[in-house]
Amino acid sequence: MKKKRPTLQDVADLVGVTKMTVSRFIRNPEQVSDALRDKIQTALDELGYIPNRAPDILSKSKSHAIGVLLPSLTNQVFAEVIRGIEAVLEPEGYQTMLAHFGYSQELEEQRIATLLSYNVDALILSESQHTPKAQKMLENAGVPVIEIMDSTSKSPLHVIGIDNCSAAREMTQTMIDHGHRNIVYFAARMDERTLQKVEGYKQAMAANGLTSVVKETHSASSFTLGAKFLEEVLSEHPDTDGIFCTNDDLAIGALYACQKKGLQVPEQIGIAGFHGHDIARAMVPLLATVVTPREEMGRLAAKALLKGLQGESIKKQVIELPYQIECGESIKAL
Amino acid sequence: MKKKRPTLQDVADLVGVTKMTVSRFIRNPEQVSDALRDKIQTALDELGYIPNRAPDILSKSKSHAIGVLLPSLTNQVFAEVIRGIEAVLEPEGYQTMLAHFGYSQELEEQRIATLLSYNVDALILSESQHTPKAQKMLENAGVPVIEIMDSTSKSPLHVIGIDNCSAAREMTQTMIDHGHRNIVYFAARMDERTLQKVEGYKQAMAANGLTSVVKETHSASSFTLGAKFLEEVLSEHPDTDGIFCTNDDLAIGALYACQKKGLQVPEQIGIAGFHGHDIARAMVPLLATVVTPREEMGRLAAKALLKGLQGESIKKQVIELPYQIECGESIKAL
DNA sequence: TTTTGTATTGTTAACGGTAACATTACCACA
DNA sequence: TGTGGTAATGTTACCGTTAACAATACAAAA
Numbered sequence: 001m002k003k004k005r006p007t008l009q010d011v012a013d014l015v016g017v018t019k020m021t022v023s024r025f026i027r028n029p030e031q032v033s034d035a036l037r038d039k040i041q042t043a044l045d046e047l048g049y050i051p052n053r054a055p056d057i058l059s060k061s062k063s064h065a066i067g068v069l070l071p072s073l074t075n076q077v078f079a080e081v082i083r084g085i086e087a088v089l090e091p092e093g094y095q096t097m098l099a100h101f102g103y104s105q106e107l108e109e110q111r112i113a114t115l116l117s118y119n120v121d122a123l124i125l126s127e128s129q130h131t132p133k134a135q136k137m138l139e140n141a142g143v144p145v146i147e148i149m150d151s152t153s154k155s156p157l158h159v160i161g162i163d164n165c166s167a168a169r170e171m172t173q174t175m176i177d178h179g180h181r182n183i184v185y186f187a188a189r190m191d192e193r194t195l196q197k198v199e200g201y202k203q204a205m206a207a208n209g210l211t212s213v214v215k216e217t218h219s220a221s222s223f224t225l226g227a228k229f230l231e232e233v234l235s236e237h238p239d240t241d242g243i244f245c246t247n248d249d250l251a252i253g254a255l256y257a258c259q260k261k262g263l264q265v266p267e268q269i270g271i272a273g274f275h276g277h278d279i280a281r282a283m284v285p286l287l288a289t290v291v292t293p294r295e296e297m298g299r300l301a302a303k304a305l306l307k308g309l310q311g312e313s314i315k316k317q318v319i320e321l322p323y324q325i326e327c328g329e330s331i332k333a334l
Numbered sequence: 335m336k337k338k339r340p341t342l343q344d345v346a347d348l349v350g351v352t353k354m355t356v357s358r359f360i361r362n363p364e365q366v367s368d369a370l371r372d373k374i375q376t377a378l379d380e381l382g383y384i385p386n387r388a389p390d391i392l393s394k395s396k397s398h399a400i401g402v403l404l405p406s407l408t409n410q411v412f413a414e415v416i417r418g419i420e421a422v423l424e425p426e427g428y429q430t431m432l433a434h435f436g437y438s439q440e441l442e443e444q445r446i447a448t449l450l451s452y453n454v455d456a457l458i459l460s461e462s463q464h465t466p467k468a469q470k471m472l473e474n475a476g477v478p479v480i481e482i483m484d485s486t487s488k489s490p491l492h493v494i495g496i497d498n499c500s501a502a503r504e505m506t507q508t509m510i511d512h513g514h515r516n517i518v519y520f521a522a523r524m525d526e527r528t529l530q531k532v533e534g535y536k537q538a539m540a541a542n543g544l545t546s547v548v549k550e551t552h553s554a555s556s557f558t559l560g561a562k563f564l565e566e567v568l569s570e571h572p573d574t575d576g577i578f579c580t581n582d583d584l585a586i587g588a589l590y591a592c593q594k595k596g597l598q599v600p601e602q603i604g605i606a607g608f609h610g611h612d613i614a615r616a617m618v619p620l621l622a623t624v625v626t627p628r629e630e631m632g633r634l635a636a637k638a639l640l641k642g643l644q645g646e647s648i649k650k651q652v653i654e655l656p657y658q659i660e661c662g663e664s665i666k667a668l
Numbered sequence: 669t670t671t672t673g674t675a676t677t678g679t680t681a682a683c684g685g686t687a688a689c690a691t692t693a694c695c696a697c698a
Numbered sequence: 699t700g701t702g703g704t705a706a707t708g709t710t711a712c713c714g715t716t717a718a719c720a721a722t723a724c725a726a727a728a
Contacts, residue, residue, distance in 0.1 A: 031706080065452070080408070
């Protein structure tokens with residue numbers, strides 16, 4: 001019953017030629033005589049031939065697939081990065097193979113091995129820290145690799161990202177400029193980029209002689225976590241008049257919690273997020289946020305890889321993309 | 335310079351055995367003598383050997399990868415489906431290959447061909463309509479295929495989904511029960527499932543002697559589209575006192591637009607969404623919505639495929655999952 | 669010592685395309 | 699009639715791993 005799928009040989013047998021002729025017809029019909037063309041096409045249709053990349057991958061070690069390794073697939077932040085990557089790769093005929101590692105280095109190592117075992121032609125990573133084994137694999141794989149998200153990464157790879165620390169510092173300073181004083185930072189995941197944002201926040205607070213307070217958890221950020229943090233902060237630090245969140249989800253969750261409690265935003269408490277998702281820029285009040293060029297980041301990374309695939313060797317290079325501080329309505333007016 | 339990656343042969347040469355011995359060591363170290371084990375491991379580490387699945391895929395036509403075909407990757411709805419699928423497949427050692435086709439049948443055909451050309455072991459689809467060529471490929475591929483999202487699909491495949499029509503009908507009826515009368519439907523994309531929801535909405539309106547009004551577009555839904563639709567509806571149908579949206583994004587966008595205009599929700603206008611995203615269930619006011627079991631759907635689909643992969647033939651079967659009408663605060667209290 | 673068994677390693681072939689080279693057929697032209 | 703050229707098709711080998719089978723070595727049993 002499990003009729004296995006037809007091969008070129010099956011098609012060739014049906015027509016009465018060798019599979020080489022069928023192969024030629026598929027890739028370049030001109031090379032085949034008029035008499036055969038129709039017959040071969042008919043046979044292909046009749047058998048429902050499906051191309052098979054495995055032999056080509058085996059003999060040329062080229063899969064025409066690009067591996068993309070992200071911490072999380074469900075996080076909106078990365079959705080936009082993916083969109084950017086695909087916008088560039090797809091027209092070039094490359095398939096994107098997505099994998100995620102849930103912010104764990106060990107899982108990342110496994111995922112790198114998996115993607116490479118499928119002979120991806122190139123890799124896009126989103127962390128600078130890898131296990132030694134992962135590093136060795138990346139070196140040995142002989143494929144272009146690029147890292148995204150963090151322009152301050154110490155990675156030896158070609159890097160495209162933003163300066164999270166300075167972005168957080170600027171946003172914090174903006175909140176301070178707007179009159180907020182007791183600003184608390186809401187963190188989650190505690191990955192490298194979050195730590196950098198915390199650092200930027202602390203720098204700005206210290207520079208203004210203010211005291212830093214960081215709420216943190218290793219679990220994922222969510223609307224409900226933002227709400228939970230807000231409740232806690234209000235009882236632990238009743239004089240809090242500002243919240244800066246490591247991403248928009250937390251900020252929006254916190255904002256809703258304020259609305260439920262009848263707290264005025266921004267009058268009583270200012271709230272800012274990070275990344276500038278659609279919703280942040282549509283909601284009422286407009287959320288103050290750091291708009292990051294996520295799609296652009298993906299697009300540039302993909303373009304760089306394409307160059308690498310066309311032979312140009314990818315030189316170690318750091319491209320820092322600009323972010324944008326959006327004041328919104330959720331922090332006080334100047 | 336482009337040192338290509340080490341093969342089993344390279345490792346074997348280094349140790350002074352045949353690649354077969356190395357292959358055995360990798361898959362089952364017990365089969366190799368004590369004396370060799372260390373040597374082989376050392377050689378593997380030294381060369382940074384990366385397994386290569388291509389030969390295996392070629393000879394066994396098994397890639398240990400599952401293809402998942404979705405209309406859109408960035409849509410939150412599918413993010414949860416993916417999470418469910420991976421939650422089941424990953425522990426079993428299967429890699430998920432995601433592809434999206436932007437709601438186009440032609441693109442879907444291409445994506446099916448691509449995924450099959452990589453020898454995916456099974457496929458999860460999310461549409462019931464395919465091009466004839468795509469259908470033929472699916473038949474010939476000889477891999478388990480399952481369809482998700484729509485339990486009323488006429489597809490000949492094994493189907494796991496919900497009844498969109500009845501869900502929309504129920505939600506509309508709920509809004510009517512709560513006192514809303516001039517309810518307008520906000521649609522987007524106009525794919526099969528949206529059409530079914532529109533149908534359900536119309537049924538409920540008709541059953542109550544009310545007039546249906548549908549705002550529609552072929553473009554993607556978004557917060558801004560919801561806001562735009564609301565503006566238009568208010569001028570075209572000033573007596574509108576209810577909005578039912580094909581998904582939460584539109585609903586939230588419409589709700590924000592109401593807040594901006596100072597319209598009272600739900601007193602002056604009731605708003606309901608579809609799918610029950612996190613944010614809908616955290617926001618103020620709580621959004622009335624149809625909560626759909628998206629993660630569960632993915633999980634069940636993956637489980638069914640696993641069974642199919644373990645030899646049990648997948649019998650054509652329709653599994654209808656329950657949805658849940660959540661009244662929220664964005665429609666009037668009873 | 670010879671036989672038998674077992675543990676370990678080696679050898680061969682196969683998977684399905686395609687590059688590279690070989691062959692065939694047919695026509696034009698000398 | 700034979701020669702050369704070209705268009706069309708055929709043949710062979712290869713990519714890296716592993717299943718299946720073969721061979722070897724060495725220890726235990728006869």
